[in-house]
Amino acid sequence: MKQIVALVAVVLLAVVLWRLVPLAAPTQLGPVARHYAEWGVAENGGSNLVTSIVVNYRGFDTLGEVTVLFLSVAGAGFVLRRRHGLVVHEPIPASEIVQTGARLLFAPVVLFGAYIFVHGHLTPGGGFQGGAVVASGVLLLLLADRDRHLPHGFLGLLESLSGFSYVLAGLAGLWAAGSFLANRGVLPLGSWNRLLSAGIIPVIYMVIGLKVGSELAALLDVMMHAAGGDGEEAHR
Amino acid sequence: MNVDILTLMNLVDLLICLVVLVSAIGVAVHRNLLAAVVFAGVASLAVSYLFLRLAAPDVAMTEAAIGAGLSTVIFLIAVRKTRETEDGS
Amino acid sequence: MKTLLELALVLAAAAALLSVYRLIKGPEAFSRAVALDVLTLITMPMMAGLALWVRRSIYLDVALVYAVLSFLGVMALARYADRGV
Numbered sequence: 001m002k003q004i005v006a007l008v009a010v011v012l013l014a015v016v017l018w019r020l021v022p023l024a025a026p027t028q029l030g031p032v033a034r035h036y037a038e039w040g041v042a043e044n045g046g047s048n049l050v051t052s053i054v055v056n057y058r059g060f061d062t063l064g065e066v067t068v069l070f071l072s073v074a075g076a077g078f079v080l081r082r083r084h085g086l087v088v089h090e091p092i093p094a095s096e097i098v099q100t101g102a103r104l105l106f107a108p109v110v111l112f113g114a115y116i117f118v119h120g121h122l123t124p125g126g127g128f129q130g131g132a133v134v135a136s137g138v139l140l141l142l143l144a145d146r147d148r149h150l151p152h153g154f155l156g157l158l159e160s161l162s163g164f165s166y167v168l169a170g171l172a173g174l175w176a177a178g179s180f181l182a183n184r185g186v187l188p189l190g191s192w193n194r195l196l197s198a199g200i201i202p203v204i205y206m207v208i209g210l211k212v213g214s215e216l217a218a219l220l221d222v223m224m225h226a227a228g229g230d231g232e233e234a235h236r
Numbered sequence: 237m238n239v240d241i242l243t244l245m246n247l248v249d250l251l252i253c254l255v256v257l258v259s260a261i262g263v264a265v266h267r268n269l270l271a272a273v274v275f276a277g278v279a280s281l282a283v284s285y286l287f288l289r290l291a292a293p294d295v296a297m298t299e300a301a302i303g304a305g306l307s308t309v310i311f312l313i314a315v316r317k318t319r320e321t322e323d324g325s
Numbered sequence: 326m327k328t329l330l331e332l333a334l335v336l337a338a339a340a341a342l343l344s345v346y347r348l349i350k351g352p353e354a355f356s357r358a359v360a361l362d363v364l365t366l367i368t369m370p371m372m373a374g375l376a377l378w379v380r381r382s383i384y385l386d387v388a389l390v391y392a393v394l395s396f397l398g399v400m401a402l403a404r405y406a407d408r409g410v
Contacts, residue, residue, distance in 0.1 A: 002264070002265065003265050006261055006264040006265055007261065010257070010260070010261060048294075050294045051294075116297075116301075124293035124294045124296070124297045125294065125297045125301075126294070128298060128301075129294075129297050129298050129300075129301040130301075132298075132301040132302050132306055133301050135306060136301070136304070136305040136306055139305060139306065139309055143309075216306065220306075220309070220310070220313075223310065223313045223314075224313060226317065
């Protein structure tokens with residue numbers, strides 16, 4: 001029965017979208033989009049226009065997004081506290097290949113994530129993507145060795161300092177150029193397509209990358225060691 | 237139907253859209269949650285290619301960074317901690 | 326030259342459809358995990374081929390992310406069986 005319902009829902013959605021999509025696709029840019037497209041590179045200096053929009057033109061929304069991410073991870077961490085007294089089946093330890101491979105690959109994966117968020121203003125990517133890749137590197141270590149515990153104090157400190165630095169960058173914009181999270185006055189715009197360019201955008205993205213990476217790593221650690229046990233535990 | 241849209245790249249897009257469709261139906265239909273997690277991973281992968289085709293590399297990279305490792309693992313941890321099939325057996 | 330590249334992408338998409346057969350049919354979840362791995366291996370050069378087709382090197386970063394992280398999902402599924410997740 002569920003299969004039929006799923007199939008009918010998919011067909012209905014396809015029909016609706018087939019009719020609606022040509023209506024919604026405009027043929028020329030609106031006024032705001034045209035300003036971004038024409039003046040984005042000149043005003044911000046970085047070659048990735050999406051990063052300029054996310055961090056500069058819509059920087060305040062990104063601050064809200066970082067707050068939402070922090071709240072969700074904090075909520076999950078609060079709900080999944082470790083409870084004592086539950087039986088957990090002993091896992092089979094990972095094989096030699098997985099353990100050695102994880103230790104060897106952890107550093108290049110973290111380096112790759114750092115590359116993504118440091119070059120956020122030049123290549124596609126940025127803070128959120130780079131932070132997710134860094135958290136995947138930490139996940140590699142957690143998968144290879146289940147009893148590894150991450151230093152939660154250090155991760156919490158790193159995350160809080162990064163979030164604080166984001167607001168500090170905004171206040172520096174307020175002090176130097178007159179508006180919160182302004183880009184022009186704080187750091188020089190530099191020449192196009194160089195690493196040291198685009199004002200304070202790379203600094204903000206580095207801070208976001210560190211914050212997201214440490215947040216997601218702490219969340220993965222909490223989830224793996226949370227109480228709950230296996231499905232059989234719930235039936236006993 | 238004008239002949240401009242019958243290009244080879246559009247054929248590739250059509251085949252990848254079929255992959256997305258099949259995996260989305262697979263997520264909805266299967267009772268074994270482990271299989272559903274794998275189907276969701278396939279959907280994320282194919283959608284990332286479609287984002288690249290639509291000239292949105294930042295969105296494609298976000299989908300790749302989250303869907304390649306993290307999303308699958310978080311779902312697996314959740315399935316491990318609760319139940320493995322959907323009807324509670 | 327572009328037509329040759331487009332033909333290569335069509336063949337890769339056909340290969341992806343073939344592994345979707347294993348995805349649908351696989352009696353266990355781990356057959357489906359193998360199909361996911363093969364699909365990642367096929368889609369990654371497709372993204373690189375697309376980067377060549379539009380002549381933009383920035384598209385290669387997305388393929389690089391999949392190249393680095395693709396085995397994590399499969400490894401997590403394998404560790405799930407060992408009760409290690």
